[in-house]
Amino acid sequence: MHGLLQGAWAVLLCGPVLVASVAATVFVVRRRALVSTGSGATGSAPEGGDQLFWDLFLGACVALPALLIPALVSPWAGLVLAGAAAASGVAAYRGSPRFLAWRNARREERQRLSAHQAAGVRHDELMRRWRRYELDPACSIDYPALTDVRLPETSALIKAMRTADQLRTATHKGYPDAVGSLAASLAAAERAAGIPAGLPAEQAG
Incomplete structure (x- = not known):
């Protein structure tokens, strides 16, 4: 025992x-x-x-x-x-x-969510930059090409905006790449409109 x-x-x-x-x-x-x-x-x-x-x-x-x-x-x-x-x-x-x-x-999954959040911040910054050209009367007058969808660069920018908005709502894994494409499209549209590279939108007008 x-x-x-x-x-x-x-x-x-x-x-x-x-x-x-x-x-x-x-x-x-x-x-x-x-x-x-x-x-x-x-x-x-x-x-x-x-x-x-x-x-x-x-x-x-x-x-x-x-x-x-x-x-x-x-x-x-x-x-x-x-x-x-x-x-x-x-x-x-x-x-x-x-x-x-x-x-x-x-x-x-944590890395994807972190990348998605960072892309969201950048997306908001890009949209504020774009709205400056659309809503500010001085920018609209000086750079009408940024709102003329007949131009290929502006048309591509609008498509990139639409794609980024759609993927952001769906929390898609391709959202960061879409925001990167949006940034490149906006820069290309700005170059086509004659805006110097790196010039802030608030100084563009």
């Missing part, structure tokens, strides 16, 4: 440590393998081998004591923990690709 209690306590105390260390080690090794495979890296084999050794060594420094100590206290506890360690390793190995894909998707 006393040995059974000792084994139970050993499992409770060492089990979480063993399971976590095995799962973490397998995950780290699996992640490095997936990253190196995805990037196609071939020139860093010695460094990769050294890193693999240290990953396994550090994992073993935690996992082996967590397994051997309970096994010395109670053989059945060692068997239970060995099975738990094997299960956690298999689970980490199989689940690593899905977890890494989910994490990469989250990171890409």
Whole structure:
């Protein structure tokens, strides 16, 4: 009875440590393998081998004591923990690709939202610049080409505006590129109208 209690306590105390260390080690090794495979890296084999050794060594420094100590206290506890360690390793190995894909998707989504917000700020600045030519009487008189859609540069600018507005409403991933095209189209229309490059709209009139 006393040995059974000792084994139970050993499992409770060492089990979480063993399971976590095995799962973490397998995950780290699996992640490095997936990253190196995805990037196609071939020139860093010695460094990769050294890193693999240290990953396994550090994992073993935690996992082996967590397994051997309970096994010395109670053989059945060692068997239970060995099975738990094997299960956690298999689970980490199989689940690593899905977890890494989910994490990469989250990171890409955050980057996309950040790029979309930055594009929105630039879009607003471009539209304020354009409205100056449209609404300011002095600018309209001095540079009528900016509102003449018969000109190819102005026509392209209007189309770029429409595209950027549509993609902004839909939170489309192509929105930043559309804003970039809008900026280029506005600059081209300004050049065609004879506005010096880099001249602010408030000074154009």
